[in-house]
Amino acid sequence: MKLLVLTFVLLSFCPVGGQERYAVIIQEIMADPSPAVGLPSSEWIEIRNRSKETVNLQGWRIADRSSQSGPLPTYHLQPDSILVVCASGSLNSLLPFGPTIAVTSFPSLDNDGDLLSLFTASGSTMHAVDYDLTWYANDLKKEGGWSLELIDQDNPCTGKNNWMASRFAAGGTPGDVNSVNGTMPDDEPPVLLRAYTINDRAVRLVFDETVDSLKASLVTSYNNSDVRPGEAFPIAPMFNEVELRLPAAMQAGLTYTVAMDAPCDCAGNAAAESRVMVGVPALLTKGTLVINEILFNPVPSGYDYVELINAGDSVVDLARGFLASRNSTGSVAGHVALSATPRLLFPGEFFVLTDDPNRLQLHFFSPARGQIETVASMPSFPDDKGVVLVTGMQGDILDEVPYSDKWHFPLMRQTEGVSLERIDPLNTSGDKLNWHSASSTSGYGTPGYRNSQSVPESSAGGLMAVDPPVFSPDNNGIDDQCFIRFSLPQAGMVARVDIFNVHGLLVKRLVQGGLLGSAGYWTWDGLNDKGQAIAPGPYIILVSLFDLGGHSRKYKMVVILASG
Template sequence: MIPPLVTRVDILGNKELVVVFNERMDSVNAVLGSVITLSGRNIIKRQLALPVFHNLILTLDSPLLEGREYVLNIRNISDCAGNLLRESNHILALPSQADSGDIVINEILFNPREGGVDFVELNNKSRKYISLNNWALGNTKNGEPNVFSIITTDQVIMPPNSYLALTTEPSVVKEQYPVDRPQNFLEMASFPAYSNVGGGVILRDNNLRLSDKFIYSEEMHHELLSDVKGVSLEKTDAEKTSADLSNWHSAAATVGYATPGYANSQMLTDMPEDVFTVEPEAFTPDNDGLDDYTIIRYSQSVTGRIAALRIYNISGRLIRNMIDNQLIGTTGEIRWDGTDDHGQLVPTGYYLLLVDTFDTTGNKQQFKKRVIVARKGK
């Protein structure tokens, strides 16, 4: 029983909104049964667009005002199977004209896994709401702009400080990578061809002005990766230019080697030093919904660290090899559910978590953490 999901809210005009769902909706419920409100405005008409029943058109009593944010609240709306979305809130505003560099290229997968597809992730690093209507994504030939594909002809709006993954097959990308924000995808009808070896990505706005450009090469991947198929290149600092090759890095193994639609795994942090923490330090893996696992959280001051995470019992015997010399991000977390390498639950007692990290320059660090596996009394 999976409830429907609001993938986005488009603004057709200053008096009309379109709520886009990820599946067919119940027409009677959407128009008459659900509760939908917009702060500061009355919704005077609802219409579920035919024939796909994915788009709910809302007509307002008065125009939206420029420079003002509105909150759209949707409650108790159901799909055709009767699955109910209890509540969904969305902040929206009239779009503003973008300046060059407001929306930038943030991540690219140009050499997908078998059965996979390319994707390019955008980041709106401005404080504006910006429409992608008639923006275009392109490639290069001999370093110059070549073939372009229109991103969308709809009024798809990127909110401030947001991410959006562009691809021809969002479902394939979602199957192959962990997705933190499934709604942050946009399906394009066609996609520029990006070479597996090297090439260029061009982002152009609706006035044909260059918004961003990135010239990439497979040699930019981390030198210790033996296979780069299915590994994306991520920007580490959104404020630095895409032309700075040192501003790009292979996505971390701990996130599945790509982060489509959400913050990059190799994004630089303000942490002055490297930190590993364990919480809770005592946990009870009995599937009762309370402290069933412990979380090892980490924050790194630089990108490109390789890590090994091993768990030992009180006798010093290795019982779980959590990470075996894998590329980690600047931040992340790893869960241990109290099982060993054979999937068996370990006995109660004290366990040592040993973390070793190193980089290509030879810098090494080691972190030790203690954790307790316990059982609740009957």
């Protein structure tokens, strides 16, 4: 695959309607007032003037993801002063707590999370907060009756780490200093997480936090680029994405690397050069995006997960696919989007879907959050047997695995909390011989990483070979299976594979009447035909090949089964 490099170099914040952005900030949010703890059962926000100048709020508006308030009335917010803003029906109940004004069409704040924005009269973003339930950092308080409070007003765009549930006994501090008020310095530079394409002439860069929008919007900030954008637009209201519009179209089938030098956040922290890949995504087709690992029977404190791998040679967009299962009637059900936003997956990359990434990282050596998608409600994957599917946007089935608990390694006493790993992404999805229990040394699961039981790179040559020559089926992730590889001058041969002990007794008929391609492999897990463990020692593998013309060939090899 051809690799092109687009190097983007990011060289404080724009004035917004006469004031610097973040001159006025949202510093407290009562999104879920019920059950009331000690405050009125009303939704409200509290804003603060951080600047040294009086700010007239006339014409300003408050918005969430789905709606926008009417204009705020004339109100002169003095320096270092606070103001509660609420719906008209809540004004009288909140006035006793301090300065309060009402606005028409006050947005209905989502209890589970919302994107809350404060706009000036000119429509420019003054401050925005994209909160969710994890910001409370308290399982009891997130159930309602408690406000979210900003900790350090000098770092208004830090995000989750700078917010927590109120500590005040009444459940919040409207009109007063936040109960969690303190210092939460931001010393971390922004991280360029990924990029995706809007079209072949527009690229979005995604950061983990707000970036300096003035610098990011200057085309001269990208003068060292191999392909210079004609325009650059930081995306409101969070300004954690930047859209680059290119004068020349990117070519399909090529992978580009975006390298950025010294992007800066709103606290002035500058990062070293960081790189991400981007490309024009191909259509999702069967065999490109495949199911690579399944945890369908987690421990009581865990959750299901499904790992996907891009087994093709083109970049794909996960937002164009769905995860699903089959119900009791066999119908496809429970569709959930693989990604709520555009997310590119490049050849060989892994992606994990689960209900709770935090629990996943507690139980397994899991990857960075960029490789995990939180799914509000995973499809139903029963503990004994079920079906995992990946579909396209029109319901076309891209991959399907009819898994069973019986696919686990037969000698395992406990399979709860153990994932099933696909041995070869290019081999048949529904073949139980292409699946194996994750190894004990990997923690019984490898979400986001190469499977512990994946097919190794071949080190053996010749028409027929055993790899490795010594194996130990103890499920520790090291040579747990024997791979019998073949490379034939032609396809269409029929195979029988038998395994004998040194006394000539048949212990395992591995293959009977298998139709072969020109190359491939079989696997032996070290068990006999009854699924029982056998004694360590040397075993003879006899491969008999036949074709339609009556020609036959036989290959005899020796493999050592070692004790664990």
